[in-house]
Amino acid sequence: MQIKIIPNDRNNPPGKLADAELHFADPICPACNGDRELTIAETGPLAGAVGKCATCDGHGVLVGANALAGLKLIGFGVWERRTGGRNVTFPARQYSVNGERRSFALLRPIIDTTAQDRVRDLILEAFAEYEEQETSRDAVRA
């Protein structure tokens, strides 16, 4: 899974730093580590010879292992907290009851309410990394 950060350059809505997306892919092949091929022999006449990895059939990833591969989940938001620090909002459907606006989170824990923490932390890390890259890019430009 990769996290894509889309910066909120126009500061609209205010306080929103970025949108974030989760991009899903098939897992890297554990046998060849994504190299698509393996060394067949370390010694002897065939030493150093390589062949197509049989575990992943030369794809480098385990094709079909992740039903979500090729899809992305959008609708995450990274926000600046008024009290300092950052907050992540999850994809949600807006609805209203008696004119009062509410939202219903679409990515929910099945049982363990801390299950969201990992995704939240990964998004915050991805945003911090993005910020760092932008800062160093600006330093190069200056």
Ligand SMILES: [Zn+2]
């Ligand atoms: Zn492989």
